[in-house]
Amino acid sequence: MNPYLAGVILGLVLLLSFYLTGRGLGASGAMKSVVVTGVEVVAHEKAATSDFYGKYLEGESSPMKNWLVFQVLGVLVGGFLSGALAGRLSLKTEHAPGITSRKRMLMAILGGALFGFGSQFGRGCTSGAALSGMATLSLAGFVTMIAIFGTAYLFAYFFRKNWI
Amino acid sequence: MAPIIPIYEISQELNFLIAFIIGIGFGFALEQAGFSSSRKLAGMFYGYDTTVLKVFFTAAIVAMLGLLFLNHWELIDMSIIYVNEYYINSAIIGGVIMGVGFIIGGFCPGTSVCAAAIGKLDAMAYLGGALIGIFLFGETYPLWKDIYMKNYLGGIKLSTTLGISDGLLIFLIIAAATLMFWVGEWAEKKFRRSDISKEL
Incomplete structure (x- = not known):
């Protein structure tokens, strides 16, 4: 799809979210719910008394009964539908020809861990904060956006073999 | 009057159904934009594909303008719209760590969910990594708590900081985005990588 048109559609979805709920879109918040729930199940006492996990466990219902969790489940379905329509459904690991699939997978885990950590530090990711x-x-929002994209540009040279 | 859900006290079940439907739109738009491909996303940082720039700024501008007009026509109560709270230190530190994660991992959390949905195994690995990263933050939270809470400025707007109206700020952002789109189109020709673009 033309990127500007895709941007208009994404902008309208974002606007609809504000119009209906008073808040924008998000992604890392739902992942935090998964982590908080996991810790709660494995170590109930510790989770309840922790400064970090505790604040998401104060209510009576599970942290999985959360707006962003349902929204991210929708992202899975929406992404799948779009991929199916475009004929892009396939199990594969995408990487530059210069690196192995194994290296790509390790870099994906490392990058994901950094992004996940940073999203908690910065109170939201590219969706919710930027x-x-x-x-x-x-x-x-502007500061987070500039910090994310600016830093990625600064480090791009060192990781070029992973992509080009 | 909007926002609908907080004002009309919609039931939780309906609220979650709305979340799910908005999510479908979100995921559909991301996938249609091509964000289910890490090499397409990374192209932004090497110039051969600047789709991220175009989609991101077009979407932000559409939503900004939408909120500006809804407010102007008094169709939305902006006082209950959530404006992200600004903690100077944590926003910058978090953003820098996310930036490194972006260039190493090739996704951000939202795009990784979308790519995992169409079967990208690297996106599934990234998602696992993101859960590990959030867990590590939770486990080490006492170490960061002071800096995480430092220099709180509240839900402050850029237009307030600059001392200009929202409308003028949006106009300036549209002008800046137009210039960036032009640079993006130029970069895609200058740093063209037909071998990569063909595969995406």
Whole structure:
């Protein structure tokens, strides 16, 4: 799809989210719910008294009964439907010809871990902090966006063999 | 009057159904944009594919303008719209760590969910990594708590900081984005990698 048209559609979905719920879109928040639930199941006492996990366990219902969790389940379905329509469904590991699949998988785990860690530090990821934050003109949104993309540019040279 | 759900006290079940439907739209738009491919996303940082720039800024501008007009026509109560809270240190530190994660991992959390949905194994690995990273933050939270909470400025807007109106700020962002789109189109020709683009 033309990227500008895809951007307009994404912008309208984001606007609809604000119109209906008063908040934008998100992704890392749902992953946090998964982690908090996991820790709660394995180590109930520890989770309840932790400064970090505790604040998501104060309510009576499970942290999985959360708006963002259902929204991210929708992302899975929406992505699958789009991929099916475009004929892009296939199990594969995508990487540059210069590196092995194994290296790509290790880099994906490492990159994911850094992004996950950073998303908690920065109170949201590209969706919740940068994109949704910019839509409301929040200073935090612009700062997070510049920090994410600026840093990725700064480090791009060192990781070029992974991509080109 | 919007936002609908907080004002009309919609039931939790309906609220979650709406979340799921909005998520479908979100995932569909990301996948249609081509964000289920890490090499397409990474192209942004090498110039051969600047789709990320185009989609990201077009979407942000559409939503900004939408909120500006809804507010102007008094169709939305902006006082209950969530404006991200700004903690200077954590926003910058978190953003820098996410930036490194982006260039190493090739996805951000939202795009990894979308890529995993069409079967990308590297996206599934990335998702696992993201859960590990969040867990590590949770486990080491006492170490970061002070800096995480430092220099709190509240839900402050860039237009307030600059002392200009929201409308003027949006105009300036549209002008900046137009310039960046032009640079992006130029970069895609200058750093063209037909061998990669053909595969995506």
